[in-house]
Amino acid sequence: MKAIAIFPKTHEVKLIDHEEPKITTPTQVKLRTLEVGVCGTDRKITSFQFGTPPAGYEYLVIGHEMLGEVVEVGSQVRDIKPGRGARLYDRVGGR
Numbered sequence: 001m002k003a004i005a006i007f008p009k010t011h012e013v014k015l016i017d018h019e020e021p022k023i024t025t026p027t028q029v030k031l032r033t034l035e036v037g038v039c040g041t042d043r044k045i046t047s048f049q050f051g052t053p054p055a056g057y058e059y060l061v062i063g064h065e066m067l068g069e070v071v072e073v074g075s076q077v078r079d080i081k082p083g084r085g086a087r088l089y090d091r092v093g094g095r
């Protein structure tokens with residue numbers, strides 16, 4: 001899948017091919033991204049003020065405020081079904 005990622009070591013922001021996420025625990029929900037918003041936090045991340053790649057990666061995929069659709073759920077998820085709309089956002093640092 002295509003993603004916008006930052007590479008902190010080289011101070012680059014690039015369009016990349018990123019492996020499609022997989023359900024790895026029974027309580028996870030997988031979303032298909034429909035729309036992504038850009039906020040002040042993204043501005044700080046893309047100017048390398050902060051943002052740390054996950055363990056094992058040289059880059060951090062941006063897009064933490066998004067509208068999506070549930071495409072898959074873990075075996076223990078009961079109340080959320082594929083096809084349902086979803087909104088993802090964080091409330092930390094986005095001022």
Ligand SMILES: [Zn+2]
Nearest residue numbers: 039041065094
């Ligand atoms: Zn934000």
